[in-house]
Amino acid sequence: MSDGPLEFQSIHAIYRPKIHRYLARLVGDLEAEDLTQETFVKVSRALAYFRGESTVSAWLYRIATNVALDSRRSPASRRIAVSSLSEDSGEDAEAEIEDRDAWTGEKKLSIERALVRKEMNECILGFVERLPQNYRTVLTLSELEGLKNNEIAEILGVTLDTVKIRLHRARARLKEQLETHCELDWLEEIPCRVI
Secondary structure (H helix, E strand, O other): OOHHHHHHHHHHHHHHHHHHHHHHHHHOOHHHHHHHHHHHHHHHHHHHHHOOOOOHHHHEEEEEEHHHHHHHOOOOHHHHHHHHHHHHHOOOHHHHHHHHHOOOOOOOOHHHHHHHHHHHHHHHHHHHHHHOOHHHHHHHHHHOOOOOOHHHHHHHHHHHHHHHHHHHHHHHHHHHHHHHHHHHHHHHOOOOOOO
């Protein structure tokens, strides 16, 4: 792949929404836009050096993951994360949750079901956000981005066994938290892959 502007524009057009969604799930909506821009600045600078040893998708997710991890390490990031929790409870966030399921992206069927799903999603996402960064990252890549374990290993630069272990531990910890803190009837609604 050459480093021409057309290739970058094509990569940006295809992958920007996916990378933005991934980063929003990792760090929250408040930081996601800035980190998406930072990711694509790094991509544009490194595109000439991309040797095709991995897929473009895996390469982009790896850059985005590193940008997110670097952001999480900075003290300013911790202040933003706390303030984003209070801002996410606004009407726009509620309307988005009511329209689509956070795990499946499916449209809601009824108002009652929408309210139950909204509460369930908030509960689940709250516990996902509290997972250690390495667990949250593999769970997000697997369950929310739909990537395979070997792709996740490539993105994170770890072994396949490490990904499997982290996924298992993340799901076990999430299941334990959900069983302890969420209403039991919600657990039947959660996709079995998640817990």
